[in-house]
Amino acid sequence: MAGNKLVTIKGTRDGLTLFLNDQCSWDDILLELEEILSAKHMMQEEHVVSVKVELGNRYITKEQEERLAALIRKYNKLEVGQIVSNVMLRKEALKWKEETDIHLYNKIVRSGQVLQVKGDLLLVGDVNPGGRIIATGNIFVMGNLRGIAHAGFDGNRDAIIAASHMAPSQLRIAEMINRADKMDEEGTPMECGLIDADGEQIIMDRISVISRYRSDLDVFERRIMNG
Template identity: 50%
Template sequence: MKKFQNITIKGTKDGLILHLDDSCSYEDLKKELDIKLSESSRSREDRLITVKVQVGNRYLSNEQEEELKELIRQKKNLVVDSIISNVITKEEASKLNEDTEIIPIARIIRSGQVLHVPGDLLLVGDVNPGGTVIAGGNIYIMGTLKGIAHAGFYGNKEAIVAASSMKPSQLRIASCITRAPDQNQEQEKREMECAYINEQDQITVDRLQVLMHLRPNITRLEGGQ
């Protein structure tokens, strides 16, 4: 490890980690980064080395991020893996809150209607045949699910679908899809059930109580009100 005035370069088995001081000026940082990386690249082999950049409490605009990436890429054997900052904009914070918020809605989703929320959905009501509910996170239905439910819409395979009465025409979690069971095999159940992706990468339906073991973090309802 080499310690410089504004930059710390640490070598790992996966490549380089650059810690950039967040109190100096951006221009001073760029100049020093150029010098130190030039020295570092001369002393290393020609194999490609991945670089992770940590900028602490410094906010970088998209233009500044691209400048740093280009500066690093100019060194023939360095490839930028990521730039990590502790700071986000108000817009990014609002989007993050939206994506993790539990949205409570009391209504019946009728045939032809589609309800889509970015985070978790808590629906107090039924989803009728032909109705569709979609959530970026989990779906909790305090009623009967007879239509389509799609949880983990943006690819979250840890998402679940829970309903007081689980009789869906189709269940989707992330990219996994399962059809409704045959009517002659369907049994009347009086307990709340949940659907999740199992270890075989398939959707399975089980008692709600299994979630405390399969998804222990779900009980914290992170992002909820």
């Protein structure tokens, strides 16, 4: 189904997607959307249909969002499933940047010390026994990992831990723990730890096969190349 220049409606496998023109007034958008939704040929739906709203380069307030959702719910058993905008507030952008940045440290984390970051951690140095490193994202240690490493601290089970020399006293990813008694006491060079495909345990593998498990980590490479 297609509307005119202000509102375009497209049917998808998951429901409907509304594309709202971002170059006109919000009131004009709502008026036209109500005309389309109230049209007689739209009244045949008998089941609840999920609606995704694409705002383009437009930011709307919570009040505008609630008004839009109420208008959509008014007709045809439609329910807003997602509202997507290309625009975010500065506060949201700074939070996203913090959580997705790679934080680089050149130091030794000694016994009793804790290094914690939001996002990915790249440590050029060692983590001594009794030292602890924590990240909400992935952890990369360019040195000896002999202490405790906790990746995916906020629940990210896709996080990984990689080290030039892997001999930790404990690895943690999200809520899962792999203790030292399950690892080679001498440690292993160029190894990584991650949660297996079944989500039941932390497994160890060669660092060279990370791409097999986490193909999205090419983002890490692009960030380094782009400075």
